[in-house]
Amino acid sequence: MTEAGPGHHRYGSAVEVADAAEHSSEPAHLPGSGASLDRQLISEIYREHGLDLVRVALLLVGDKATAEDVVQDAFIGLVRGLHRLADTDKALAYLHVSVINGCRSVHRTRRRASLRRIQPEPAVWSAESAVMAREDSRLALQAVSRLPARAREILALRYYLDMPDQEIAAVLKVSRGTVSSTASRALASLAQVLREQL
Amino acid sequence: MSQIEDVLRRAMAAAAHTVTSADIASAVRELEEVRPARPQRLVLPALATVAVVLIAIVITIVPGLLSRGPRPAASPRREPLIQQPQPGFFAALPASGGAIQIRSAFTGRLIAVVAPPAPGEFFSGVAATGVDSQTLLVAVERKTGSPCKTWLFQLRLSVTGQPGALRPAEVPYLDGILPNRAFTATQDGSAIAFADYCQGSRNVEIDRLHTGVSINWFTAAGDQVDDISLSSDGATLGLSGYEYAGSGPGAKPGTSSVRLRPATAVLHASSANTPIDGQGIVVGRLGAAALSPDGKTLYLCIRQGRLDVLSSYDVAAKALRRKVASWAAGGCSFALDPAGHYALVAAAGGRLARLDMATGTLTTLPVSGVPSSAVLAW
Numbered sequence: 001m002t003e004a005g006p007g008h009h010r011y012g013s014a015v016e017v018a019d020a021a022e023h024s025s026e027p028a029h030l031p032g033s034g035a036s037l038d039r040q041l042i043s044e045i046y047r048e049h050g051l052d053l054v055r056v057a058l059l060l061v062g063d064k065a066t067a068e069d070v071v072q073d074a075f076i077g078l079v080r081g082l083h084r085l086a087d088t089d090k091a092l093a094y095l096h097v098s099v100i101n102g103c104r105s106v107h108r109t110r111r112r113a114s115l116r117r118i119q120p121e122p123a124v125w126s127a128e129s130a131v132m133a134r135e136d137s138r139l140a141l142q143a144v145s146r147l148p149a150r151a152r153e154i155l156a157l158r159y160y161l162d163m164p165d166q167e168i169a170a171v172l173k174v175s176r177g178t179v180s181s182t183a184s185r186a187l188a189s190l191a192q193v194l195r196e197q198l
Numbered sequence: 199m200s201q202i203e204d205v206l207r208r209a210m211a212a213a214a215h216t217v218t219s220a221d222i223a224s225a226v227r228e229l230e231e232v233r234p235a236r237p238q239r240l241v242l243p244a245l246a247t248v249a250v251v252l253i254a255i256v257i258t259i260v261p262g263l264l265s266r267g268p269r270p271a272a273s274p275r276r277e278p279l280i281q282q283p284q285p286g287f288f289a290a291l292p293a294s295g296g297a298i299q300i301r302s303a304f305t306g307r308l309i310a311v312v313a314p315p316a317p318g319e320f321f322s323g324v325a326a327t328g329v330d331s332q333t334l335l336v337a338v339e340r341k342t343g344s345p346c347k348t349w350l351f352q353l354r355l356s357v358t359g360q361p362g363a364l365r366p367a368e369v370p371y372l373d374g375i376l377p378n379r380a381f382t383a384t385q386d387g388s389a390i391a392f393a394d395y396c397q398g399s400r401n402v403e404i405d406r407l408h409t410g411v412s413i414n415w416f417t418a419a420g421d422q423v424d425d426i427s428l429s430s431d432g433a434t435l436g437l438s439g440y441e442y443a444g445s446g447p448g449a450k451p452g453t454s455s456v457r458l459r460p461a462t463a464v465l466h467a468s469s470a471n472t473p474i475d476g477q478g479i480v481v482g483r484l485g486a487a488a489l490s491p492d493g494k495t496l497y498l499c500i501r502q503g504r505l506d507v508l509s510s511y512d513v514a515a516k517a518l519r520r521k522v523a524s525w526a527a528g529g530c531s532f533a534l535d536p537a538g539h540y541a542l543v544a545a546a547g548g549r550l551a552r553l554d555m556a557t558g559t560l561t562t563l564p565v566s567g568v569p570s571s572a573v574l575a576w
Contacts, residue, residue, distance in 0.1 A: 137209035
């Protein structure tokens with residue numbers, strides 16, 4: 001099977017844009033200057049990838065409303081940076097980085113909120129939420145939610161978005177080896193936890 | 199893939215699919231809900247730019263929004279700002295059968311090219327099932343050695359349209375070949391239909407995969423079934439092609455030629471085990487045909503001069519209902535989405551267009567490379 005790899009993606013590979021996105025709470029900074037991004041392209045990207053981005057954000061933050069907010073912020077960041085985006089091919093890669101950063105920001109905010117005893121919406125994998133029918137799936141995601149942030153991000157990008165390790169490495173700004181080893185450790189940890197629970 | 203990876207994929211898909219297209223319809227919110235940027239020197243020009251862009255996006259995405267007039271003040275739910283045709287991906291099978299293209303249904307972008315499972319094999323059919331979790335059913339034949347065998351495989355697409363491995367389908371093979379790539383499946387994957395051939399025997403068949411029940415019709419020698427479609431319940435089958443109309447003198451002295459006439463038919467399961475009788479709804483050079491999900495409308499593409507014309511026919515009345523759209527003549531190939539709201543059209547020159555079935559509006563997608571003779575499965 002021959003696949004059009006990430007490098008051939010019309011909206012670009014994260015490899016090209018990761019350097020522009022520091023791990024901050026803000027949407028990723030858009031590189032370059034000059035040509036502006038076609039507005040039509042933004043709506044096209046939203047139609048094509050908006051749902052996937054919200055879903056992957058949901059896997060990282062746990063609840064739908066927050067996930068939608070994170071993705072909306074990412075798109076607003078894209079709209080605001082139109083005039084600075086030199087290469088439209090980098091738009092999707094920018095959004096991936098921006099959504100990951102947004103989810104990290106959510107977790108930081110929640111840690112602060114938990115000190116003030118403010119509870120977020122229950123996660124979809126929590127027993128209270130009761131939106132996931134299969135118990136084994138619920139337990140698997142509960143176990144994932146207890147992993148370190150980077151491991152959660154790698155697993156979501158790899159097993160939900162089917163993103164190649166090289167692209168994950170670019171989004172998360174780590175080496176490909178780190179992606180691979182982190183994923184291996186996470187899978188081993190999950191296997192052990194789930195063996196005990198199921 | 200290890201067992202834990204399998205569990206993880208399944209769990210993530212289950213959680214992710216608690217978010218649907220409807221949930222994110224209002225994600226691009228109205229201008230007043232956009233949070234202002236942090237104070238900076240150019241905050242007002244930046245906000246003005248955002249305002250203009252967002253308004254332009256809304257107008258671009260929902261052309262009919264302004265013409266609908268003011269919304270009721272007490273509307274309990276916002277109008278969806280972005281319509282998403284579903285599913286997000288479709289397959290194109292060129293006449294050569296050498297590969298299947300997986301493309302975005304929104305932009306036409308080529309996502310992947312799938313090769314046959316082994317050298318010496320080619321694809322002879324493709325059908326799409328599912329909406330959120332798309333799976334293709336593909337038919338594979340060998341160029342030599344197996345004159346009456348077609349193997350069926352499943353090809354699951356990820357949420358980004360990336361195909362997984364080819365896996366044997368629930369029905370792993372058919373006892374016949376698909377000479378004209380006439381192969382389809384219901385959206386839920388519970389039934390397939392095809393027109394096959396084996397050692398002089400021609401057959402049109404619906405197979406219900408979960409129960410093993412088969413429904414057959416016979417076609418006469420010389421008949422040619424080019425295209426086949428099913429209603430969503432798998433109980434009604436539409437086909438188009440050519441009926442054998444006898445032999446006659448050929449163009450060269452001493453030769454003879456087969457005469458064919460265009461034919462269409464809509465078959466109900468109750469008429470099984472009978473010869474197919476073309477009902478002659480239309481005459482002309484036929485292309486693809488597709489039944490609406492409810493089985494009450496048959497959409498037919500007919501070559502008319504330099505145009506391919508798509509028209510809808512009332513199945514019960516066997517009468518033309520309306521002309522839906524026309525475009526520069528190509529292969530008269532199109533595919534309906536499972537809801538029957540949109541069609542993808544393979545137009546001349548490798549171009550691709552999306553057709554709104556209600557309004558007849560054709561939107562050209564910014565891609566090329568889709569052969570106009572390709573079979574499309576959406």
